[in-house]
Amino acid sequence: MLEKTKNIARQILEEKKASAVFGLMRNEWNIIQPHLFEDPAGLANLVLEPKWLLAKLAMRILRSSPENYKLAVICRGCDERALIELIKRNQIEKENLLTIGIACSQEQAAICLCDRPYPEKLDAGEKVSGVDPFQDERVRKFLIGNDKERMKRWADMLKRCIKCYGCRNSCPICICEPCKLEDDVWVQRGVVPAETITFHLIRAFHLSDTCVACGACQEACPVNIPLLYLQLGMRKTLREKYGYEAGLDPETKSPVLSSAFEKPDTDREFPDWINSLREEDES
């Protein structure tokens, strides 16, 4: 997989399809870091492990570079979905972005609770089947019980928050400027732990239909709050009701933005008189 990725990257650089390839490099002190490969010779140091989300960095590079600067990003499934979501949000020009998709291993998918551990445009590696997060023991243990038990569990968990904003800063899709989480109207400032309902649930809901389940928030959390579990229910609903999953296709808009006629739910029935009303409208 590594050799194949290197070959593709070399080809891209030699044919000047992109100005640089963005990936991970093992540097001279044996430390792995994100790196912009502009010279094909440097690709010898390219590595693919560990999982490192490059989407947010790639967005910053593309935003601060000249207009016709093209970037090829070596990305995993979640990275690719995040980049597509950023394209949808007009943060990245679609023409300026190339992706080299690599598949994750089965172990990695199990760690991340990933139900889609491969990119849509797969260039290197073998597709492995995803994990259903709701079947996982960790998730089940956390989400079982009645409302009262769950509320207690979540409240205790979220009260560990030290308000480092790591979840927001690491999220590839959290891009709003200014951010509501820094505004006194919504979340009281200067209070630790953060107000549980507002801080965490506002953040979680802002990502309701955009979350690509990369797990960056959870990995960044210094007190190990399982923030990804907040998103799972909403992602499931979107998939079951509207057949929508974030980050699969830059053209498909979130169903939350369209009316129930354009994108009907699977289980919503309309009263009879609506049809007559619509015909009147059209005539």
Place this chain on the structure above:
Amino acid sequence: MNQPRILIFACKWCGFIGADAAGKKRISLPSRFRVIPMECASLVETDAILRALAGGIDGIAVLGCHIGGCRYNNANHTAIKRLELLQDLLDTTGIGSSRLLLSFGTAHEDYQFEEIIKNFFDELTLLPPLDPWL
């Protein structure tokens, strides 16, 4: 036990007219609720709902127009979809989706408004308090 407190966001074309009419007819209603008229149900920010919950409100009702009867290009559809997603989040965290009442089209008339609010009050009285969160 304390009576629950309710905040109602009502679309000014349907829900608010119903609420207003209920007041004019002197229908006896539980006292601990406030109605905020909105231009459209789709303008109810989900963040405001969460803020209200954090501020000690026990239940929030969003009253909008009939599906298909919206004045603003089916804007109430997006409101339903969004708020139903929020209900999912509330369920996951154990706050419970029953704290967020969505009523589209049934709040047209005063007696329906009365019924909705009374039922909502009864339902909220049975729910565990939000204390662990605050």
